[in-house]
Amino acid sequence: MLKIGAHVSTSGGISNAVNEAVKIGANTIQIFGASPVQWKAPLPDKETALEFIAQCEKYKINPVFLHAPYLINLASPKGNMPEISRALLKKHLEISNLIKAQGVIFHIGSRGDRNKEEAENLVIKSLDEILSSVKDGKLLIENSAGAGNLVGSSLEEIGSIIDKVGKERLGFCLDTAHAFESGILTDFSKEGISDFIKKIDNFIGKEKLWAIHLNDSKTPANSNKDRHENIGQGMIGRDGFSNFLSEKFFYSKPIILEVPGYDNNGPDKKNIEIVKKMCNN
Numbered sequence: 001m002l003k004i005g006a007h008v009s010t011s012g013g014i015s016n017a018v019n020e021a022v023k024i025g026a027n028t029i030q031i032f033g034a035s036p037v038q039w040k041a042p043l044p045d046k047e048t049a050l051e052f053i054a055q056c057e058k059y060k061i062n063p064v065f066l067h068a069p070y071l072i073n074l075a076s077p078k079g080n081m082p083e084i085s086r087a088l089l090k091k092h093l094e095i096s097n098l099i100k101a102q103g104v105i106f107h108i109g110s111r112g113d114r115n116k117e118e119a120e121n122l123v124i125k126s127l128d129e130i131l132s133s134v135k136d137g138k139l140l141i142e143n144s145a146g147a148g149n150l151v152g153s154s155l156e157e158i159g160s161i162i163d164k165v166g167k168e169r170l171g172f173c174l175d176t177a178h179a180f181e182s183g184i185l186t187d188f189s190k191e192g193i194s195d196f197i198k199k200i201d202n203f204i205g206k207e208k209l210w211a212i213h214l215n216d217s218k219t220p221a222n223s224n225k226d227r228h229e230n231i232g233q234g235m236i237g238r239d240g241f242s243n244f245l246s247e248k249f250f251y252s253k254p255i256i257l258e259v260p261g262y263d264n265n266g267p268d269k270k271n272i273e274i275v276k277k278m279c280n281n
């Protein structure tokens with residue numbers, strides 16, 4: 001069964017996210033487990049967590065993913081930033097487990113003027129520590145749009161980190177807009193897509209792709225500017241997505257939309273319907 005959904009709002013409480021999902025016809029969702037712009041991440045109380053789990057079961061919404069706060073920077077050269085980032089990501093993994101989500105999708109962050117190898121080692125150490133101390137739940141590294149010193153914009157880098165951490169619960173979330181903007185996937189022809197799948201397999205391993213953020217891009221290839229657009233309305237375009245979604249390797253994964261929506265209210269039914277049709281072709 002196709003798993004197509006979106007990032008949905010939790011305003012009014014996490015169980016409201018399920019109402020949002022039902023409204024737009026999503027059967028998989030991503031939510032913020034806590035404020036994306038705050039350093040605190042209170043665990044939901046047991047009742048709230050149970051209600052959310054029951055709602056997801058009732059409407060057959062799974063998997064659920066959490067998106068980590070944007071503040072997290074595991075590679076930062078600044079003071080205690082790596083430590084507090086590690087603690088916050090750990091907290092979100094705990095929230096994910098409490099609400100029976102599959103895991104947390106996160107960006108590694110910028111290494112600034114920190115040396116590349118040192119930054120990678122620090123990231124590896126942090127991820128190993130989080131996955132060792134929290135016994136359940138997955139972490140998914142999302143590729144970034146990739147200006148300069150951001151860690152995790154190339155498949156090589158993500159693959160190397162996943163490999164060196166060497167834990168089964170660490171995988172990859174591919175964001176199509178970021179891939180286009182960072183330049184790791186600019187050719188959305190059938191050949192370009194099948195080459196890209198080979199690269200994923202070479203550098204990361206096919207089995208490590210656990211989710212897809214399906215977004216078109218407002219900005220051109222290699223722009224390093226992260227601006228999402230509705231599916232088919234951006235620089236990747238309708239044909240590009242048709243080619244991408246003709247690959248079972250991609251349409252068999254949970255697909256999460258993070259698009260602005262036709263009314264600018266976030267991902268909507270129309271975008272989901274467009275994607276569904278493309279997957280069936």
Ligand SMILES: [Zn+2]
Nearest residue numbers: 142175213258
């Ligand atoms: Zn994304």
